[in-house]
Amino acid sequence: MQARIICFFLETGLLILFFWCFSARKMDSSFNKDMDIEIKKKISVHWFRHGQRIHDNPALVDAVKDCDEFYPIFIFDGKVAGTELCGYNRWRFLLENLKDLDESFSKFGGRLYCFHGQPMDIFQKLFKEWNVNYITAEEDPEPIWQDRDNSIKKLCEKSGVTCKFFTSHTLYSPQDIIAKNGGTPPLTLELFQLVITSLGPPLRPLPQPDLQDVNMPVPKNFKKFALPTLEFFGIEPEFEEQKKPLNVFVGGETRALNLLKARLEKEKASFEQDSCQPNHQEQPELMAKAVSLSPYLRFGCVSIRRTYWGICDMYTKVHNKEPPSEVVCQLYWREYFYIMSVGNLNYDKIENNPICLKINWQKNDEHLRKWELGQTGYPWIDAIMNQLRFEGWNHHVGRHAVSCFLTRGDLWISWEDGLKVFLKYQLDADWSVCAGNWMWVSSSAFEKALQCPTCYSPVMYGMRMDRNGEFVRTYVPVLKDMPLKYLFCPWKAPLEVQKAANCIIGKDYPEPICSHRDMSRVNMSKMYRVKEKLLKADIPHCAPTGEMEVWKFAWLPPIEHHDLAHNL
Numbered sequence: 001m002q003a004r005i006i007c008f009f010l011e012t013g014l015l016i017l018f019f020w021c022f023s024a025r026k027m028d029s030s031f032n033k034d035m036d037i038e039i040k041k042k043i044s045v046h047w048f049r050h051g052q053r054i055h056d057n058p059a060l061v062d063a064v065k066d067c068d069e070f071y072p073i074f075i076f077d078g079k080v081a082g083t084e085l086c087g088y089n090r091w092r093f094l095l096e097n098l099k100d101l102d103e104s105f106s107k108f109g110g111r112l113y114c115f116h117g118q119p120m121d122i123f124q125k126l127f128k129e130w131n132v133n134y135i136t137a138e139e140d141p142e143p144i145w146q147d148r149d150n151s152i153k154k155l156c157e158k159s160g161v162t163c164k165f166f167t168s169h170t171l172y173s174p175q176d177i178i179a180k181n182g183g184t185p186p187l188t189l190e191l192f193q194l195v196i197t198s199l200g201p202p203l204r205p206l207p208q209p210d211l212q213d214v215n216m217p218v219p220k221n222f223k224k225f226a227l228p229t230l231e232f233f234g235i236e237p238e239f240e241e242q243k244k245p246l247n248v249f250v251g252g253e254t255r256a257l258n259l260l261k262a263r264l265e266k267e268k269a270s271f272e273q274d275s276c277q278p279n280h281q282e283q284p285e286l287m288a289k290a291v292s293l294s295p296y297l298r299f300g301c302v303s304i305r306r307t308y309w310g311i312c313d314m315y316t317k318v319h320n321k322e323p324p325s326e327v328v329c330q331l332y333w334r335e336y337f338y339i340m341s342v343g344n345l346n347y348d349k350i351e352n353n354p355i356c357l358k359i360n361w362q363k364n365d366e367h368l369r370k371w372e373l374g375q376t377g378y379p380w381i382d383a384i385m386n387q388l389r390f391e392g393w394n395h396h397v398g399r400h401a402v403s404c405f406l407t408r409g410d411l412w413i414s415w416e417d418g419l420k421v422f423l424k425y426q427l428d429a430d431w432s433v434c435a436g437n438w439m440w441v442s443s444s445a446f447e448k449a450l451q452c453p454t455c456y457s458p459v460m461y462g463m464r465m466d467r468n469g470e471f472v473r474t475y476v477p478v479l480k481d482m483p484l485k486y487l488f489c490p491w492k493a494p495l496e497v498q499k500a501a502n503c504i505i506g507k508d509y510p511e512p513i514c515s516h517r518d519m520s521r522v523n524m525s526k527m528y529r530v531k532e533k534l535l536k537a538d539i540p541h542c543a544p545t546g547e548m549e550v551w552k553f554a555w556l557p558p559i560e561h562h563d564l565a566h567n568l
């Protein structure tokens with residue numbers, strides 16, 4: 001009996017134990033299942049395109065936040081960062097930017113992963129093979145990138161991957177500006193400034209992200225994702241001079257931040273003298289060492305918000321009051337040209353470009369080639385084009401001079417042809433900013449009823465801007481011994497002077513490609529005919545806010561502007 005009782009208790013105990021274990025396992029497995037959902041890993045990728053920096057990069061900050069694994073990537077798709085059209089200098093600069101990023105990530109145990117191919121294919125692989133489930137990128141404001149980004153957004157949606165784009169290449173979200181302006185981009189700079197005033201100041205830059213604890217795995221076979229060389233892409237210097245330029249813009253965020261620091265010191269010095277924008281005085285620094293921020297702003301190695309607030313805060317520190325908009329007006333130009341291109345895929349063309357006037361430009365490949373190669377026989381123009389090809393950068397007055405010369409000033413060649421040349425050589429060439437400036441200078445857009453059909457003289461403008469001729473002598477060395485009196489018009493030098501200067505015109509240096517006196521008269525009358533048509537047709541298009549804006553754009557005080565425009 002006792003044995004039976006013991007057996008009964010044992011059986012019941014076993015039964016209870018069995019049910020307890022079963023239900024505990026069940027509970028455990030459903031608990032785990034819940035946990036599976038809860039502890040789904042965040043494997044994130046930040047996709048660099050513009051915005052080639054770590055500081056003030058909201059998309060990067062979002063990607064690394066609470067992530068389990070993080071991979072910074074760059075995709076060479078044949079188009080990114082303007083690589084479809086650009087030449088040696090800009091390729092070199094781009095690879096330097098990426099190298100700097102790679103080195104920055106290396107300090108925290110990571111690397112920059114480089115891929116080759118179409119983003120759609122690459123992301124599909126990343127989702128499958130690396131289990132990537134979170135992508136961030138900086139929003140590209142230009143319409144040419146919209147298709148690429150929309151297809152990635154769709155792919156992510158289909159694949160259940162989180163995909164976030166952040167505005168930080170411009171001070172404001174272009175959509176906010178357009179919405180505030182009633183659905184269309186503001187047509188003048190003044191209107192644009194009014195709109196942004198009503199939006200309030202732009203956001204401040206973010207604090208430096210802490211990458212210390214971010215897990216950035218690097219596999220043993222990383223080599224296949226390493227940054228390629230110029231040789232890999234078959235890119236070589238197009239000109240001997242590119243191998244040993246006088247001024248070298250070295251790419252990268254590190255260099256960009258040092259330049260910004262130096263620039264702010266310069267701003268401070270000029271604020272203390274009750275002036276502003278040291279690089280914007282009436283005597284431009286054509287020969288300044290590579291200090292311009294534009295190539296770095298173009299690739300986003302330096303944040304536009306950090307630049308903007310750096311200047312504004314410096315002003316406030318010096319003057320103890322809010323800065324006037326004047327101190328950052330150059331940055332507004334950049335913003336304005338970006339906004340004007342929103343939704344306009346033909347912004348870089350004449351055909352089907354609603355803001356561009358159709359002017360009857362002529363084709364002349366020989367003249368175009370001579371202009372590109374710095375062989376026009378106008379030393380001021382040739383020096384600028386040589387500087388552009390060899391170093392990838394020109395001061396604004398230089399760009400202004402050569403673009404006017406090619407279009408409405410002398411050669412009457414379309415701004416579209418000039419734009420292609422700039423997109424090839426300029427380090428800072430931006431699809432929208434560059435096209436916008438070309439339309440402006442050639443009077444094709446941003447021109448109010450052609451009130452300013454100015455033809456800047458390639459002789460007088462040069463003499464005014466390069467007063468001691470140092471710039472021309474440097475970039476057209478064959479003229480280095482030409483006396484200043486003839487430096488900007490060497491064909492006027494008597495033969496003895498040419499011989500003494502070791503430069504015979506027509507042999508050592510070309511005769512002028514055209515007579516500026518004749519061509520500018522012909523071109524001005526053509527412009528007047530366009531103006532007449534324009535007034536009759538009342539075509540809506542962009543316009544400068546007023547004449548003062550036009551003078552400022554040419555970096556000339558009104559009186560000199562008048563002289564240079566009309567004294568042929």
Ligand SMILES: Cc1cc2nc3c(=O)[nH]c(=O)nc-3n(C[C@H](O)[C@H](O)[C@H](O)COP(=O)(O)OP(=O)(O)OC[C@H]3O[C@@H](n4cnc5c(N)ncnc54)[C@H](O)[C@@H]3O)c2cc1C
Nearest residue numbers: 292293294330331333334396399400403428429430434437
């Ligand atoms: C035909 C032509 C094409 C141009 N193409 C470009 C281009 O592709 N990319 C580019 O950044 N600039 C372009 N510019 C504008 C201008 O010449 C350069 O921005 C300027 O020379 C850069 O020098 P900086 O950095 O010392 O400028 P700063 O005078 O110090 O100005 C600070 C920043 O403001 C912006 N900025 C200044 N002027 C302009 C302007 N007119 N339009 C738009 N942004 C401006 C640039 O980002 C610049 O770095 C072009 C001008 C002309 C006439």
